[in-house]
Amino acid sequence: HLIGAKQLSRADIEAVLDRAADFDADPAAFADAHPDALLGLCFFEPSTRTKMSFDTAIKRLGGDSVDMGPVESSSVKKGESLADTMRVIAGYTDAIVLRHPSEGAAKLAADFVDVPVINAGDGAGQHPSQTLLDLYTMREASGLDDLTVGIMGDLKYGRTVHSLAEALTTFDARMHFVSPESLRLPRNVRFxxxxxxxxxxxxxxxxxxxxxxxxLYVTRIQRERFPDENEYRAVAGEYRIDAELLADARDDLTVMHPLPRVDEIAPDVDRTDHAHYFEQAHNGVPVRMALLDSML
Ligand code: CP
Structure with a gap:
């Protein structure tokens, strides 16, 4: 199972990134790597990148996927528990990718099944496969040694931040966290x-x-996780970068964002050499190919 970034040693991460580079160089060469593999896509929350890149990855490895589909059209709507849903889907598939609004959902699912579970986001918890593609993108842009990384935005609810920060410790990165007081890193991550x-x-x-x-790793304010809409409104739009602001940055600054963005990065940044966030999203395919290859 891949539940959280703390599971990953530096050697684990480097092995996945090296393999991803092989896939990146020649995806067609691995078209028969896992011809019988069937991946279960179980998304209880919306997704574009994670779901589609896992789907693409398994197909580029010669396998296939089955999609639970929207919660509204599944038997979750009739009251089926997560544990039962996972047990049933594990019987159809060789691995499960799970996104769920509840922190700890992937760990719970893993306790009930005997196929690998990949946490594709559990509430405000973790998103470790995103971290692998984030690190791949950083490695391509500037290497992973002696890095100073700024992580800005919603550090409280941002699961990509929690996973990335934990993984960056294995590379001895210096980290600067920039957020409103109300959205600082949660106590457990700080600990x-x-x-x-x-x-x-x-x-x-x-x-x-x-x-x-x-x-500079910018994140969206996770509106959907705020218990009170007024709390969201109090911080929305506060942490935004544009090309003018980046004039004070180093020329080789790499700007990343897990996407989707709302208004945290102005479109004029897209035309600068700083912008790496679309390349980051595209790196999801080779990195998830490498992850699936290793887990299958
Ligand atoms: N970065 C990310 O997890 O994007 P999606 O929500 O579109 O999967």
């Missing part, structure tokens, strides 16, 4: 970073660190 000995600083203002960064 894990502290325990790992990571060099971590927290800020409310990007200007304080922008010029030092090799990578």
């Amino acid at each position: 894990d970073l502290h325990e790992s000995g990571a060099v971590v600083k927290e800020h409310t203002d990007l200007d304080a660190v922008l010029a030092d960064l090799d990578v």
Whole structure:
């Protein structure tokens, strides 16, 4: 199972990224790697990138997928539990990709099935396969050694941030977290970073660190996770970058975003050499090919 980034050692990550580079160089060469593999796609929350790139990845490995489809048209709507749903789908498939609004859902699913479960996002918890493609993108752009990384936006509810921060500790990256006070990293993630000995600083203002960064990882404010819409409105639109602001950054700054973006990155950044977020999304295919290849 792949439930959280803490499971991944530096060697695990490098093995997946190296394999992904092989797939990236020549995806057609692996068209028969897993001809009988069937991947279950179980998305209890919306997705474009994660679902479609896993689907593409298994098909590029010669396998196929079955999709649970929208919750509204599945038997979840009749009250079937997650555990029962997973047990049934595990009987049809060789591995399950699960996205669910509840933190801990992937761990629970893994406890009930005997096929690998990949956590494709569990509420505000973790999104470890996103982390692998994030690291692949960083490695392509600037290497993974001696990095100073700024992570900005919704650090409280942003599961991509939680996984990425934990994985970056294995590369001894220096991390600057930039967010409103109300959206700081959750206590458990701060604790894990502290325990790992990571060099971590927290800020409310990007200007304080922008010029030092090799990578700026911007995230969306996760509106759907706020218990109170007024709390969302109080911070919406506060943390936004545009080309003018990036004039103060290093020329080789890599700007990333797991996407979807709402208004955190102005479209004028897309035309700069800083923009790596679409390439990041495309890297989801070779990286998820490598992950599936390793788990299957
Ligand atoms: N980055 C990401 O998880 O995107 P989706 O929600 O579209 O899968």
